[in-house]
Amino acid sequence: MGLFESLFRTSTNKSAALAKERLQIIVAHERGSRRGSPDYLPALKKELLEVVRKYVPVDQSQIKVHLDREGGYEILELNITLPDEEQRHGRD
Amino acid sequence: MGTVIVVTSGKGGVGKTTTSASFATGLAQRGFRTVVIDFDVGLRNLDLIMGCERRVVYDFVNVINGEANLNQALIRDKRVENLYILPASQTRDKEALIKDGVEKVLNELKQSFEYVVCDSPAGIERGALMALYFADEALVVTNPEVSSVRDSDRILGILASRSRRAEQGDPPVKEHLVLARYAPERADRGDMLSVDDVLEILGIPLLGVIPESQTVLQSSNAGVPVIMENGSEAGAAYGDLVDRFLGKNIPHRFIMTQKKGFLKRLFGGS
Numbered sequence: 001m002g003l004f005e006s007l008f009r010t011s012t013n014k015s016a017a018l019a020k021e022r023l024q025i026i027v028a029h030e031r032g033s034r035r036g037s038p039d040y041l042p043a044l045k046k047e048l049l050e051v052v053r054k055y056v057p058v059d060q061s062q063i064k065v066h067l068d069r070e071g072g073y074e075i076l077e078l079n080i081t082l083p084d085e086e087q088r089h090g091r092d
Numbered sequence: 093m094g095t096v097i098v099v100t101s102g103k104g105g106v107g108k109t110t111t112s113a114s115f116a117t118g119l120a121q122r123g124f125r126t127v128v129i130d131f132d133v134g135l136r137n138l139d140l141i142m143g144c145e146r147r148v149v150y151d152f153v154n155v156i157n158g159e160a161n162l163n164q165a166l167i168r169d170k171r172v173e174n175l176y177i178l179p180a181s182q183t184r185d186k187e188a189l190i191k192d193g194v195e196k197v198l199n200e201l202k203q204s205f206e207y208v209v210c211d212s213p214a215g216i217e218r219g220a221l222m223a224l225y226f227a228d229e230a231l232v233v234t235n236p237e238v239s240s241v242r243d244s245d246r247i248l249g250i251l252a253s254r255s256r257r258a259e260q261g262d263p264p265v266k267e268h269l270v271l272a273r274y275a276p277e278r279a280d281r282g283d284m285l286s287v288d289d290v291l292e293i294l295g296i297p298l299l300g301v302i303p304e305s306q307t308v309l310q311s312s313n314a315g316v317p318v319i320m321e322n323g324s325e326a327g328a329a330y331g332d333l334v335d336r337f338l339g340k341n342i343p344h345r346f347i348m349t350q351k352k353g354f355l356k357r358l359f360g361g362s
């Protein structure tokens with residue numbers, strides 16, 4: 001830090017603001033996957049799986065339900081991996 | 093019945109043992125019968141900070157295993173009345189802390205002590221989980237630094253979901269924030285998270301701010317809890333913290349920068 005800066009405190013080094021911003025994002029994200037996940041999620045997952053199974057044979061582990069909070073609203077993310085034949089076309 | 097208080101943090105090296113030692117000492121100095129337990133099995137250190145390392149005969153695990161009774165294992169502090177230390181075992185068996193055994197020891201201590209302070213190991217493994225499981229209140233020790241704040245948030249999640257109070261649907265563990273190693277001038281300059289930043293992120297009540305201080309290392313060198321160093325800022329901050337815990341309304345000190353004069357800034361360095 002130069003003499004001028006140390007005298008007049010014009011330093012623009014504000015790494016704390018960056019730290020705070022990064023923390024707010026990561027902490028909100030980790031809380032979302034922890035405390036935030038409501039009680040009904042496991043039941044919802046089970047029922048969804050039952051419905052899908054009526055039409056396609058899907059394994060228990062092939063369904064992922066994820067709830068995220070962003071700003072004022074919540075995003076429910078549902079990911080079902082369909083069995084083999086779909087996989088060959090879908091993604092590699 | 094005594095109150096069980098866990099001193100926890102998730103991250104290592106943030107000041108859990110320093111805080112446990114000073115907090116327990118402060119409670120005892122104010123007349124409360126207090127015991128402080130080291131839960132860090134295999135890495136015993138509270139005895140060194142308390143200055144009683146040469147008086148350890150039996151330990152926590154010996155008591156759990158029935159190899160010694162509590163009176164044999166408890167070390168009475170020579171400087172402060174009403175203060176006792178239960179040292180950790182140096183065994184390498186991390187599974188030695190059986191939940192039933194820990195519960196039995198804590199219940200027995202709660203009969204004769206007003207405060208049972210549990211010094212948690214770092215991490216979220218068995219020792220840390222056992223230290224917080226039976227807690228009524230928690231001191232969450234945090235440094236103004238990203239990894240420490242994140243880990244504290246993680247621990248808050250565990251307190252809220254995996255403590256006995258959470259499991260049994262009792263009123264939740266009462267949480268207190270202890271912000272240690274704080275440097276007000278760095279926070280003012282904007283290169284350290286401020287008290288308000290940390291409070292905003294963690295969202296739990298502030299019990300005390302402990303300023304970064306050389307006295308902490310000096311007192312640990314000597315095996316004297318820093319709260320006994322009356323003249324030091326860190327010691328005074330711990331004193332305030334204990335008084336606040338006991339319900340006194342004391343304004344926070346050591347969170348503002350002491351204003352330096354122009355000449356001091358010019359010649360006195362930072």
